[in-house]
Each structure stands twice: as structure tokens, then as C-alpha cells.
Amino acid sequence: MRWSAGFGLALLACGGAVPLSVRPDPGNVIVLGMITTPDGASGRFQPAKVRVKQGDTLRFVIDGRTLHNVSFPPSENPGRSNLPPPGPYLTAPGQTYDLVVAMAPGTYHFQCDPHAPLGMTGVLTVVAGERGKAVPVDSAGAS
Ligand SMILES: [Cu+2]
Numbered sequence: 001m002r003w004s005a006g007f008g009l010a011l012l013a014c015g016g017a018v019p020l021s022v023r024p025d026p027g028n029v030i031v032l033g034m035i036t037t038p039d040g041a042s043g044r045f046q047p048a049k050v051r052v053k054q055g056d057t058l059r060f061v062i063d064g065r066t067l068h069n070v071s072f073p074p075s076e077n078p079g080r081s082n083l084p085p086p087g088p089y090l091t092a093p094g095q096t097y098d099l100v101v102a103m104a105p106g107t108y109h110f111q112c113d114p115h116a117p118l119g120m121t122g123v124l125t126v127v128a129g130e131r132g133k134a135v136p137v138d139s140a141g142a143s
Helices: 002-013
Strands: 029-036 043-046 049-053 057-062 096-100 106-111 121-127
Touching (some): 029 049
Parallel strands (some): 049 121
Antiparallel strands (some): 057 096, 106 121
């Protein structure tokens, strides 16, 4: 959490009377929309390119106009191990699926299985996390 890092620095700046303990970084939650195309035939991830650190959580949120899932197919991620299993199909508006990023640093390709041929794909870049310390993370287009 960026917030807690700033808070810790503020405490230090105020005299440091409060004992600071190093806790494992709980990680950021990065929200990705699963947005159905206007014709209902496909979808897209929004953002479709994300950069996270290990331990962060990807939170997929569906618009509920049709079903979507997220998977990291081995065929699209050659040489990668520890790929997460395919996520469940989400259907209801606002339904979410959380995925804690546990893969090694690198670039990964993900997709919605039924809509990948229609372009519902994304790219995830994982950087190493540092325990007990917040790491600046760019989530391209995540704002
Ligand atoms: Cu889909």
C-alpha cells in the first residue's frame, strides 16, 4: 500500500517516538475490468497491460453483460512455471475474482478463454517484491 509507506515516513519525520516495525508488505490491489463489447460478442480487459509486484492482488471485476474468465494458458506462456489455474467464469454484474500474484518476475500473457480469439487478452508484467517495504508500482492505465 502506497498509503502506509507515506504514513511511516510521516511518523519518522515527526520525531520517531513511535516504534516502527517492519511488516510484510500486504501488496496493492489492482482492479481490472472485464468489459463486454457493445455487441456482446467479446470483451476486453481494462487495463489490458498491467505491471505489478509479487504479492499484489489482481482483482477482476465483470460488468455482467456476458460471462468472462481469466486464464494464463501454458501455450501462451512458454517456459513459464507456477502459472495460476484458470479462474472461474464470472457472470453477475460486479462479481469479482481475486488472484494473488505468485509468479516469478517476468512477462505473462492472460486471456478470457471464450473471447481470446476475439482479442480479449492482456499482458502482465511482474516485478520482484521486497518484503517489508513498499515498492512503487506502475499500473499502466489503471487510474
Ligand atoms: Cu470474455
